[in-house]
Amino acid sequence: MSKILTQNRNLEVIGIVALAAIIVVILPVSLDIFRLNLVGKYLTYAFVAVGLVLCWGYTGILSLGQGIFFGLGGYCMAMFLKLEASSVANTKIQTTPGIPDFMDWNQIHALPAFWQPFHSLAFSLVAVILVPSFAAFVVGLAMFKRRVGGVYFAIITQAVAAVLTILIIGQQGYTGGINGITDLRTLLGWDIRTDHAKYILYFVCCALLIGSMLLARFVLASKLGRILVAIRDKEERVRFSGYDVANFKIFVFCLASAIAAVGGAMFTLQVGFMSPSFVGIVPSIEMVIFCAVGGRQSVVGAVVGTLLVNWAKSSFSETFPQLWLFAMGGLFIAVVLAFPRGLAGLFTDQLLPWIERLRVGGKPRATPAPAE
Amino acid sequence: MSNSTDFLLALEKVSVSFDGFKAVNELNLYIDKGELRVIIGPNGAGKTTVLDLICGRTKVTEGSIKFKDQEITGLKEHEIVRRGIGRKFQTPSIYEDLSVFENLEISLPRGRNVGGALFWKRTDDVIERVREVARMIFLIELIDRPAETLSHGQKQWLEIGMLLIQDPELLMLDEPVAGMSVSERVKTAELLHEIIKNRSVIVIEHDMKFVESIAHRVTVLHQGKVLAEGNMDAIQHDAKVKEVYLGH
Numbered sequence: 001m002s003k004i005l006t007q008n009r010n011l012e013v014i015g016i017v018a019l020a021a022i023i024v025v026i027l028p029v030s031l032d033i034f035r036l037n038l039v040g041k042y043l044t045y046a047f048v049a050v051g052l053v054l055c056w057g058y059t060g061i062l063s064l065g066q067g068i069f070f071g072l073g074g075y076c077m078a079m080f081l082k083l084e085a086s087s088v089a090n091t092k093i094q095t096t097p098g099i100p101d102f103m104d105w106n107q108i109h110a111l112p113a114f115w116q117p118f119h120s121l122a123f124s125l126v127a128v129i130l131v132p133s134f135a136a137f138v139v140g141l142a143m144f145k146r147r148v149g150g151v152y153f154a155i156i157t158q159a160v161a162a163v164l165t166i167l168i169i170g171q172q173g174y175t176g177g178i179n180g181i182t183d184l185r186t187l188l189g190w191d192i193r194t195d196h197a198k199y200i201l202y203f204v205c206c207a208l209l210i211g212s213m214l215l216a217r218f219v220l221a222s223k224l225g226r227i228l229v230a231i232r233d234k235e236e237r238v239r240f241s242g243y244d245v246a247n248f249k250i251f252v253f254c255l256a257s258a259i260a261a262v263g264g265a266m267f268t269l270q271v272g273f274m275s276p277s278f279v280g281i282v283p284s285i286e287m288v289i290f291c292a293v294g295g296r297q298s299v300v301g302a303v304v305g306t307l308l309v310n311w312a313k314s315s316f317s318e319t320f321p322q323l324w325l326f327a328m329g330g331l332f333i334a335v336v337l338a339f340p341r342g343l344a345g346l347f348t349d350q351l352l353p354w355i356e357r358l359r360v361g362g363k364p365r366a367t368p369a370p371a372e
Numbered sequence: 373m374s375n376s377t378d379f380l381l382a383l384e385k386v387s388v389s390f391d392g393f394k395a396v397n398e399l400n401l402y403i404d405k406g407e408l409r410v411i412i413g414p415n416g417a418g419k420t421t422v423l424d425l426i427c428g429r430t431k432v433t434e435g436s437i438k439f440k441d442q443e444i445t446g447l448k449e450h451e452i453v454r455r456g457i458g459r460k461f462q463t464p465s466i467y468e469d470l471s472v473f474e475n476l477e478i479s480l481p482r483g484r485n486v487g488g489a490l491f492w493k494r495t496d497d498v499i500e501r502v503r504e505v506a507r508m509i510f511l512i513e514l515i516d517r518p519a520e521t522l523s524h525g526q527k528q529w530l531e532i533g534m535l536l537i538q539d540p541e542l543l544m545l546d547e548p549v550a551g552m553s554v555s556e557r558v559k560t561a562e563l564l565h566e567i568i569k570n571r572s573v574i575v576i577e578h579d580m581k582f583v584e585s586i587a588h589r590v591t592v593l594h595q596g597k598v599l600a601e602g603n604m605d606a607i608q609h610d611a612k613v614k615e616v617y618l619g620h
Contacts, residue, residue: 229470234466237466238478240458242450
């Protein structure tokens, strides 16, 4: 990868601009609001993929539990929206008016203490970032300070995702259980279900995603980014260069989780609910596949991969619903075996040299393949 | 316990056992300021383990290790590095995916926490210092090359350079000429003579010709204990040493 490292950095900037043009201009012009809202939903998964580029692609930490953070971010947003939707006026037919409907169904008669602060939008927005980051910090601290890594770390993140799912489903009265938090209506009185609102939320989502991609680029282009690569290569050498490796891993894991959480919050806003089916093991692994297909060492690639796989999922499962999981499993195996650097790798390793050869034209044998 | 010493590094009655096997057994080792010490010994004598103990990679079971008269047992690896001890590994341990420049830049002892690394500026004095070290380790021409494209010997030099740029007071080298060609060995000896100025160095080496060319004092380890210690000449004529190591 490093032969064309600097070239790649420029390519990534061009890629971000091109991608921004596609999602901000071309897609809104050419798709109806139903399809655009669907793209908006896919873009929220792309946040997770961008985080995975940071912690998996660059640092070598494979987390199979990013759904935890996506979900926590989404739930923090959903809790605010649910409280707003559960005003006394809206819920006067309940035994206890003014609390979310699922609490009423579960014989809970007062809003639990941990729900109280979610009356405030400011608190909720801060919580969207801080709750998942704190969760990542605790997991990271416990694991990385003890030098748990590799496949063990991946398994533990899976376990945490499973635990969180079970907890959410089991505590139905406090969390909405398996149905999740549904029937969300307004944000500070602004109806989020109208087509107009969906357009606006789509563009907010695009802006935040592009912001996250630029933030990831900034981190990766700094010395910290090179230290992350160094940790992936030779963790011991980094430690013996005077760095506390665990702190860097915790940082990047928290950052990846915070970015995933923003995606979760945007999911809640655009799709209108949040449920445990976006928290557990299967969605977490799906998100890793999105990232792998696009290219785990490319911020742009990860986003493109997410969009393509989800588009394929939608069109495929409309025709052959049963086969989709097999197709996705097959896709993942194919990526790992045949093109481990994903679509972005295919682009930089195969397509660009090919274009270069076409451009040189006349003397096809004169130019050897490897670029300077 | 707390005898004050003038030594830069003092290992006293250091033992370590792995599942009951004593890899290092009540070892005493003292390194002076500015000294170049070569540790030799047959395979399994515990040479690499001694370096692992000093740099904190392996925890001491018993005994004390003092650096500049301060106990360093129990410190984390990066804390020991920050006290001024650098360690080179047996196989070249460099960052293959980064360039020579970036390898050296990361090793510069500045901006070592998360914030410092994130807002790191590549200032002129950073560039100057990196180029200076690259020149010393014969890699100035290759400074922008990815480290994975270097030859084995060049990778060894790069790792020595990465230690050098840390400017440690004690430098520990584990087989710095292993796998090198003859001309690379000569250059490495030259490099070592250059870098031992103003610091203490511990070298583990098998190659006796190379040892002769650099050694001040030699310690022979055998079964986790010091078998003999002295200058090269005395060691080569020591009967015990001949028997376990040199003689065959």
